[in-house]
Amino acid sequence: MLGQQITRQERQADGTYILTSSTGERHWTRTVILAIGYGILQMAKLEIEGADRYEVTNLHYTVQELEPFRGKHVLISGGGDSAVDWANELEGVAASITIVHRREQFGGHEKNITRMKASSVEVRVPYSVSQLHSKSGETIDQVTISHVESGETEQFAVDAVIVNHGLKSDFGPLREWGLDMGDWCANVSERLETNLPGIFAAGDFVDYSSKVRLIAGTFTDAVLALNSAKLYIDPDAPKAAYVSSHNDRFKEKNKALGVTDEH
Numbered sequence: 001m002l003g004q005q006i007t008r009q010e011r012q013a014d015g016t017y018i019l020t021s022s023t024g025e026r027h028w029t030r031t032v033i034l035a036i037g038y039g040i041l042q043m044a045k046l047e048i049e050g051a052d053r054y055e056v057t058n059l060h061y062t063v064q065e066l067e068p069f070r071g072k073h074v075l076i077s078g079g080g081d082s083a084v085d086w087a088n089e090l091e092g093v094a095a096s097i098t099i100v101h102r103r104e105q106f107g108g109h110e111k112n113i114t115r116m117k118a119s120s121v122e123v124r125v126p127y128s129v130s131q132l133h134s135k136s137g138e139t140i141d142q143v144t145i146s147h148v149e150s151g152e153t154e155q156f157a158v159d160a161v162i163v164n165h166g167l168k169s170d171f172g173p174l175r176e177w178g179l180d181m182g183d184w185c186a187n188v189s190e191r192l193e194t195n196l197p198g199i200f201a202a203g204d205f206v207d208y209s210s211k212v213r214l215i216a217g218t219f220t221d222a223v224l225a226l227n228s229a230k231l232y233i234d235p236d237a238p239k240a241a242y243v244s245s246h247n248d249r250f251k252e253k254n255k256a257l258g259v260t261d262e263h
């Protein structure tokens with residue numbers, strides 16, 4: 001089922017669950033594996049009233065192509081990987097680049113920060129964008145930046161503003177499910193069990209002491225969670241996942257296909 005956000009769970013007297021989605025559809029299940037990452041992710045927006053009106057013109061949260069920025073005076077707001085990477089990518093394309101970050105230290109990859117600082121990119125720290133100005137009411141033509149500590153301001157002309165303030169996570173109604181959760185993740189056992197019976201979890205959504213927050217770690221979690229769900233339904237099932245070449249059912253299927261296991 002695609003295009004649905006699971007919002008509600010109701011545990012039945014027989015231990016099964018009814019999951020309800022944002023479309024109103026209901027799904028019956030004995031087990032659930034939550035692989036919902038950091039929930040619904042959205043770009044963190046510039047917190048300036050009315051800023052959204054420029055999103056159709058020259059306020060950008062993503063960069064699709066470099067060419068539209070050729071010869072332009074570009075301001076980048078942010079201090080993580082994306083902000084630093086776009087500053088480096090646009091150098092030599094844009095007429096000028098100013099990067100504004102609210103902290104002294106950038107959070108991006110060290111090598112890329114060094115490259116940016118050695119380039120023509122103008123670095124303004126610790127500043128934040130405090131006002132957007134527009135004569136036409138349609139495009140931003142000036143910005144005001146404010147020093148984070150002293151409040152001292154500066155105003156200068158721009159042709160485009162790129163905002164890379166990271167992502168905002170929203171778990172929505174899932175927070176009310178009674179899961180043992182921190183700000184970002186659910187605490188799970190080493191078998192990927194949550195505190196709710198029959199509900200397992202995998203991937204970025206989980207936290208345990210040796211958690212690997214990479215795609216490779218997510219795959220391992222998925223195998224463990226699936227195995228635990230199987231054992232929950234069928235306690236006599238094998239305790240661990242095993243390779244398909246040791247599975248008698250595959251041996252039979254291979255025989256039917258005429259595949260021999262000579263090697």
Ligand SMILES: Cc1cc2nc3c(=O)[nH]c(=O)nc-3n(C[C@H](O)[C@H](O)[C@H](O)COP(=O)(O)OP(=O)(O)OC[C@H]3O[C@@H](n4cnc5c(N)ncnc54)[C@H](O)[C@@H]3O)c2cc1C
Pocket residue numbers: 004005006007035036037038039040041174202203204205213214215216218
């Ligand atoms: C910026 C960034 C760069 C990264 N780069 C790398 C990298 O280079 N190499 C690497 O190995 N790893 C990288 N990672 C980590 C990797 O992306 C994650 O570890 C992996 O995607 C986690 O997979 P997941 O399935 O747990 O979560 P996700 O891939 O986040 O998928 C979760 C899905 O669940 C959906 N969802 C959320 N809530 C609900 C709900 N209530 N109902 C229905 N659906 C819901 C979401 O919309 C999303 O589609 C990066 C992560 C980030 C954020």
